[in-house]
Amino acid sequence: MPAIRPTACLVLADGTVFYGRGFGATGQTVAELCFNTAMTGYQEIMTDPSYAGQIVTFTFPHIGNTGVTPEDDETADPVAQGMVVRWDPTEPSNWRAMGDLPDWLARRGRIGIGGIDTRRLTRAIRQQGAPHAVLAHDPAGAFDVPALLAAARAFPGLVGRDLARDVTCAQSYRWDEMRWAWPGGFERREGPGLRVVAVDYGAKRNILRSLASAGCDVTVLPASATAEDVLAHDPQGVFLSNGPGDPAATGEYAVPMIGQVLRDTRLPVFGICLGHQMLALALGAKTVKMNHGHHGANHPVRDVETGKVQITSMNHGFTVDSQTLPQGVVETHVSLFDGSNCGIRMADRPVWSVQHHPEASPGPMDSFHLFERFATAMRDAA
Ligand SMILES: NC(=O)CC[C@H](N)C(=O)O
Numbered sequence: 055m056p057a058i059r060p061t062a063c064l065v066l067a068d069g070t071v072f073y074g075r076g077f078g079a080t081g082q083t084v085a086e087l088c089f090n091t092a093m094t095g096y097q098e099i100m101t102d103p104s105y106a107g108q109i110v111t112f113t114f115p116h117i118g119n120t121g122v123t124p125e126d127d128e129t130a131d132p133v134a135q136g137m138v139v140r141w142d143p144t145e146p147s148n149w150r151a152m153g154d155l156p157d158w159l160a161r162r163g164r165i166g167i168g169g170i171d172t173r174r175l176t177r178a179i180r181q182q183g184a185p186h187a188v189l190a191h192d193p194a195g196a197f198d199v200p201a202l203l204a205a206a207r208a209f210p211g212l213v214g215r216d217l218a219r220d221v222t223c224a225q226s227y228r229w230d231e232m233r234w235a236w237p238g239g240f241e242r243r244e245g246p247g248l249r250v251v252a253v254d255y256g257a258k259r260n261i262l263r264s265l266a267s268a269g270c271d272v273t274v275l276p277a278s279a280t281a282e283d284v285l286a287h288d289p290q291g292v293f294l295s296n297g298p299g300d301p302a303a304t305g306e307y308a309v310p311m312i313g314q315v316l317r318d319t320r321l322p323v324f325g326i327c328l329g330h331q332m333l334a335l336a337l338g339a340k341t342v343k344m345n346h347g348h349h350g351a352n353h354p355v356r357d358v359e360t361g362k363v364q365i366t367s368m369n370h371g372f373t374v375d376s377q378t379l380p381q382g383v384v385e386t387h388v389s390l391f392d393g394s395n396c397g398i399r400m401a402d403r404p405v406w407s408v409q410h411h412p413e414a415s416p417g418p419m420d421s422f423h424l425f426e427r428f429a430t431a432m433r434d435a436a
């Protein structure tokens with residue numbers, strides 16, 4: 055019997071090599087390697103712009119079994135660099151499936167590898183701290199491992215990288231689609247709403263939908279928007295989106311904009327994930343790279359002010375150092391996994407942000423009330 059040749063391999067910068075079966079696009083990609091523990095939502099994860107520059111290892115073994123549907127894309131573009139899974143994707147079995155994962159990945163030019171011992175790999179990621187890695191897929195199984203290792207070692211990493219400029223929108227646009235609801239699907243918001251400018255550092259669609267569902271009339275602006283651009287829309291509130299890369303690097307142009315909005319107006323401001331980190335920077339705090347970050351859909355977060363615990367969706371590799379929060383900025387949420395900061399607010403103004411993802415997609419909806427809180431703050435300020 056001929057030996058089964060591997061058709062894909064994953065080479066970590068420390069020299070560890072994992073062989074498996076390739077699916078999706080062929081070729082090779084280099085990125086930071088992380089793991090996500092969510093049991094559902096692989097399509098939303100792969101299309102979350104915050105994953106630019108990262109390859110995602112899925113710790114849940116059944117990936118691909120519900121296929122793909124355009125409704126679940128968080129953005130039109132391919133974003134995560136590649137995916138690593140335990141079992142090869144099977145034929146999709148779900149009434150919503152419009153296609154299968156390998157074809158969908160191939161169309162987006164993204165590589166998948168199956169047949170990997172994802173427990174061993176996840177331990178390696180935890181021990182090494184989000185390693186740099188190359189993922190290669192070649193149906194002929196010809197791999198030049200020393201060259202792949204050199205490419206992994208040459209990867210500059212995400213520290214100091216502004217990737218928002220790669221994934222933000224080219225031009226401003228209006229958004230009126232609301233969250234998916236049974237039985238109508240995605241309905242459009244009608245009538246006048248609260249005027250919100252959402253700055254797109256790599257926004258997930260479900261964030262924009264959640265704002266619309268909370269009654270907001272949303273105008274999305276590119277990441278490079280200045281305070282003048284933002285205020286030209288006469289907003290009642292400003293939203294700062296999630297996004298990829300290092301908040302300190304993106305903050306080089308975003309933080310002056312946020313600082314000026316805070317200085318020149320009393321508008322409510324709400325930020326999520328990268329938006330949270332950049333609001334913290336604008337208020338004078340610091341951000342740091344985490345060892346392997348938080349990526350999953352069941353992370354417990356305590357609301358310090360109510361004592362309530364919310365189960366949240368998470369996807370971040372940097373964090374706000376709560377020791378650096380200046381006076382007048384209150385820590386509102388903490389991770390019950392490691393005590394890291396998950397939310398802040400200005401003590402005397404409706405300006406706040408969270409590290410986790412209240413829009414879920416995928417994940418639990420426990421924190422959706424934060425969108426409603428933003429809407430209430432805008433109504434109160436009117
Ligand atoms: N989801 C996000 O917005 C991620 C923020 C940032 N890029 C981080 O990794 O921490």
